[in-house]
Amino acid sequence: xxxxxxxxxxxxxxxxxxxxxxxxxxxxxxxxxxxxxxxxxxxxxxxxxxxxxxxxxxxxxxxxxxxxxxxxxxxxxxxxxxxxxxxxxxxxxxxxxxxxxxxxxxxxxxxxxxxxxxxxxxxxxxxxxxxxxxxxxxxxxxxxxxxxxxxxxxxxxxxxxxxxxxxxxxxxxxxxxxxxxxxxxxxxxxxxxxxxxxxxxxxxxxxxxxxxxxxxxxxxxxxxxxxxxxxxxxxxxxxxxxxxxxxxxxxxxxxxxxxxxxxxxxxxxxxxxxxxxxxxxxxxxxxxxxxxxxxxxxxxxxx
Numbered sequence: 001x002x003x004x005x006x007x008x009x010x011x012x013x014x015x016x017x018x019x020x021x022x023x024x025x026x027x028x029x030x031x032x033x034x035x036x037x038x039x040x041x042x043x044x045x046x047x048x049x050x051x052x053x054x055x056x057x058x059x060x061x062x063x064x065x066x067x068x069x070x071x072x073x074x075x076x077x078x079x080x081x082x083x084x085x086x087x088x089x090x091x092x093x094x095x096x097x098x099x100x101x102x103x104x105x106x107x108x109x110x111x112x113x114x115x116x117x118x119x120x121x122x123x124x125x126x127x128x129x130x131x132x133x134x135x136x137x138x139x140x141x142x143x144x145x146x147x148x149x150x151x152x153x154x155x156x157x158x159x160x161x162x163x164x165x166x167x168x169x170x171x172x173x174x175x176x177x178x179x180x181x182x183x184x185x186x187x188x189x190x191x192x193x194x195x196x197x198x199x200x201x202x203x204x205x206x207x208x209x210x211x212x213x214x215x216x217x218x219x220x221x222x223x224x225x226x227x228x229x230x231x232x233x234x235x236x237x238x239x240x241x242x243x244x245x246x247x248x249x250x251x252x253x254x255x256x257x258x259x260x261x262x263x264x265x266x267x268x269x270x271x272x273x274x275x276x277x278x279x280x281x282x283x284x285x286x287x288x289x290x291x292x293x294x295x296x297x298x299x300x301x302x303x
Contacts, residue, residue, distance in 0.1 A: 045076065046084050047133050053085075054229050057222060061085060088131040088138070107197075108187050112208040118281045121148045121273050124208075125173065125180040127166065128221040129190065130228075132157065135239035141228075141248070142166050142190075144173040145221055146180070148279040150261055151269035152224065152252050153177050157244065163193040170199055184208040184218060220281070227255070 045068060052067050053059060059067065061082045069076045118124055124147040132141045142165060143155040153173040158165035183205045185191035191209070200207050210218050232251040238244040260266040265278045272279040 042084060043133075043137070045072070045080070046088060046131070046138065048072070049081070049084055049088065050131055050133055050229070051234070053088075054226055108192060109197075109207040109209045111184075111210055112182060112206065113184060113283055115284065116282065118147050118279075120276055121146055121151075121279070122178060122180045123148055124182045124184060125153065126184040126218050126221055127170070127191065128186065128218055128225070129161070129166070129188065130225040132229075132233055132238075132244065134241070134244065135237070139241060139244070140165075142169050143221065143224065143252075144169055145224060146177070146269075146273060147184075147220055147281055148276075149269045149273035150220060150224075150264065150279070151256055151273045155248065155252060157241065157248070159241075161190060163190040163195050166190045167195050167199060170196065174199070174203060179203045179205055182206045182208050184210070186210045186218060219283070224255075 048068050048071050049064060052064060052071075056063075056067075061078055064085065065076055065078045065081050068081060113124060116124075125144055126147060127142060127144045129140050129142045132139050137159075139157045139159050140161060141155060141157050144153045145151065146153055153176065154169045156165045156169040156172075183200050185208075187209050190196060197207060228248075228251065232247065236247055238247055255269070257268055257270045260268060263279075263281075264272050267278050
């Protein structure tokens with residue numbers, strides 16, 4: 001067995017710590033992980049769902065059935081769409097039944113950021129997971145972001161939705177950037193797990209979680225996923241994890257240090273994070289009854 005075989009992704013010990021003990025590079029470990037394999041037909045439908053969801057994240061399975069069926073030219077069963085969306089970790093933003101993979105035995109924390117003005121770096125961090133398509137399968141991407149500056153503090157990929165790669169991502173952000181006052185996530189099982197919340201409690205970080213079906217509560221990471229996919233993943237069409245890793249590394253370096261952001265007065269996240277000026281935001285509790293009319297007008301950025 002190679003040293004990489006010593007790494008247990010299900011262990012309570014973080015992947016970062018296991019790699020240190022085994023003298024294995026984390027980049028090498030992730031590069032050799034295989035994407036989650038799916039049949040060609042499901043892979044094609046998943047790609048269409050991914051593109052449609054990135055464009056219209058408020059679509060639930062009913063509207064997704066209409067859009068995907070029109071794209072492929074035949075009626076796609078709603079249960080199949082639901083199964084694929086669940087495998088991809090997707091749910092519509094509109095208020096309604098909770099379809100995220102929460103864990104019934106994990107505690108859920110209240111959302112603390114509605115109406116709170118974000119005025120400095122490291123006041124609020126947040127995280128989320130998204131689906132990244134590859135030529136013969138897909139992987140999941142998690143990132144930690146600073147709300148004030150929109151800076152991506154750390155990221156990881158995995159071929160499963162286990163909590164370990166999320167914990168690893170969190171630990172790296174804490175190691176390099178200190179700690180936030182508040183950490184926000186959705187109610188997914190990865191983020192409500194003892195492994196993840198235990199790290200935040202250890203560091204004395206206040207935990208906040210989105211309301212059910214209120215993905216606009218974490219709008220900054222949702223916008224990040226849109227940018228990552230339209231500006232990199234869809235354009236480059238990565239075939240393997242080995243191709244994806246350096247590609248994402250280059251993109252996030254570009255995103256942080258070179259890409260000007262309108263909400264940051266056309267500064268970069270790195271510059272705003274370093275100077276503590278030009279950033280900030282506020283989430284306002286203004287949700288129309290008609291969920292399809294929910295737009296980023298609910299977001300007031302103090303740029």
